[in-house]
Amino acid sequence: MIKRRNFLKLSGAGLLPVMASTFRAFAQVGNTIPQKPGLAISFVADGPEYTPEAYVKKLQELLDKRGIKPDVYGKGGAVTELEGKLAQLTGKEAAIYVPTGTMANQLALSLLSGTNTKIYLPDNSHIFRDEADAAQSVYGKRLIPLAKEAPYFTLQQLQEGIAYDNEHEVFKSGLGAIAIENPVRRADGRHIPFEELRKISAFCRQNKYPLHLDGARLFLAAAASGVSIADYAQLFDTVYLSLYKYIGAGGGAVLAGEKSLIDKMGHLIKIHGGTIYSNWTNAAMALYHLEGLPERLKKTLTKAQELISAMNKVNSLQATELENGTNIFYLTPDNTIDGKRFSGLLREQQILIRNPDAQGLIRLQVNETLLDTDINQLIHLLRDTLAASAKR
Ligand SMILES: Cc1ncc(COP(=O)(O)O)c(C=O)c1O
Incomplete structure (x- = not known):
């Protein structure tokens, strides 16, 4: 099973501000709406998405x-x-x-x-x-x-x-x-x-x-x-x-x-x-x-590069950049992995991610929610989730 400690680490102090503001996008990926509102990272939007509560609060x-x-x-x-x-x-x-x-x-x-x-x-x-x-x-x-x-x-x-x-x-x-x-x-x-x-x-x-x-x-x-x-x-x-x-x-x-x-x-x-x-x-x-948007987006894209190279060191995963790409990448779990289960389990752990398409590609959209993420912890979580998503 997924090790809960990884999520707990991921959702530590650094992530809390992001969690409050972005969970609205869960509604868009279908039936995996988390029990608790809040998510650590969103890979499905170009920027922060507010719930009504968070919007009014801001x-x-x-x-x-x-x-x-x-x-x-x-x-x-x-x-x-x-x-x-x-x-x-x-x-x-x-x-x-x-x-x-x-x-x-x-x-x-x-x-x-x-x-x-x-x-x-x-x-x-x-x-x-x-x-x-x-x-x-x-x-x-x-x-x-x-x-x-x-x-x-x-x-x-x-x-x-x-x-x-x-x-x-x-x-x-x-x-x-x-x-x-x-x-x-x-x-x-x-x-x-x-x-x-x-x-x-x-x-x-x-x-x-x-x-x-x-x-x-x-x-x-x-x-x-x-x-x-x-x-x-x-x-x-x-x-x-x-x-x-x-x-x-x-x-x-x-x-x-x-x-x-x-x-x-x-x-x-x-x-x-x-x-x-x-x-x-x-x-x-x-x-x-x-205010500061160009700098934040630059940092987001630099961090996305870090994430992509770290993902490419994980067995069973391949992350691809697009020629002239901006904030969209593709992630391909290999054929030992049940891709739908993999993304479903990630969503349960507050990582908002799409299901694979017909070719098995998962479209990752990076945005400012990546900025507060510890890449090493995220990679640990991906490894654990892959292990739990192996085809039986
Ligand atoms: C490239 C592009 N142009 C224009 C629009 C239209 O924006 P609005 O929804 O504000 O009409 C969109 C909206 O998705 C878009 O993606």
């Missing part, structure tokens, strides 16, 4: 320690402070709070493309695959997907796509905008090589093609590549950042860009029913988590 703590100023319809208080901070971090003239990333992407592309209808974008992007055809049905845009089954499109693929349409269309319509997603959610969070982005951006500027970045998780790309948020952002006309995927807010997004464009957003957000009376809870949580 807001109360922020209110007590530093005060929170409310906004009114997205103006003033914590929201204006957040917009200023993200404008500064992206190096853009202005930034605006938007209730969702979907709305930020759609409104940005609509504004950038004006009356031109064609928008080139990655086939595997959230905008193409996961925004319910909003661009087509609400904004009258024609999305043209590039690089099917590749993590991202190259400059050459973009040029070929544009040339193909120019050649094969009799009644030419103008190119409205180009969108890129980085890191790429449907490619296991891989980031796009900066050199390729630079080439695409130079081509777009030369041809006056507006360029939008869906940078929902851009801080993860920056931590992995060493390229700063501002260096990424300066290649694009508009940049969207998510506030909830790993920045601790309950929801929300920010769009940054030139002031003249961002100034038009408020009116459009209202037209689309997105002007919410109070947004300060999201803004206050995001402001808090943004």
Whole structure:
């Protein structure tokens, strides 16, 4: 059986703050919800996930320690402070709070493309695959997907796509905008090589093609590549950042860009029913988590490397890094191990981890919950759990 002492060691003083804040994700992995709330480490999310209790407690703590100023319809208080901070971090003239990333992407592309209808974008992007055809049905845009089954499109693929349409269309319509997603959610969070982005951006500027970045998780790309948020952002006309995927807010997004464009957003957000009376809870949580975020994510990824090499020294386990990966890794127990039992037992010990997929791969998503973990103790626990998961 699993040695309980290992879990007790793992859940020692260093882990307690993490345990309180992150167990919500258990609900997402199905039927192994622990008897006791709390978990040591989560390998299933990009950042901290709060229970309602922990969220309210954190807001109360922020209110007590530093005060929170409310906004009114997205103006003033914590929201204006957040917009200023993200404008500064992206190096853009202005930034605006938007209730969702979907709305930020759609409104940005609509504004950038004006009356031109064609928008080139990655086939595997959230905008193409996961925004319910909003661009087509609400904004009258024609999305043209590039690089099917590749993590991202190259400059050459973009040029070929544009040339193909120019050649094969009799009644030419103008190119409205180009969108890129980085890191790429449907490619296991891989980031796009900066050199390729630079080439695409130079081509777009030369041809006056507006360029939008869906940078929902851009801080993860920056931590992995060493390229700063501002260096990424300066290649694009508009940049969207998510506030909830790993920045601790309950929801929300920010769009940054030139002031003249961002100034038009408020009116459009209202037209689309997105002007919410109070947004300060999201803004206050995001402001808090943004402090020191680049450093924490860098440390998380360094620690993940340590963990991966330690895992690779364990018999029956193989841990794999992805080319251009950010925070996602694959763990493969060998064929002597019952992988489902292995991950199930780990969840019982407060290590939140997915079941293996059809190929036997367990997708590990690392996040800040790794920071307080003692790698040696975790490895001990993995060894014990493997022994208890051997096929009979
Ligand atoms: C890459 C990417 N872009 C945009 C979005 C949309 O964000 P929201 O849920 O705030 O609309 C998501 C959400 O999952 C995403 O992963």
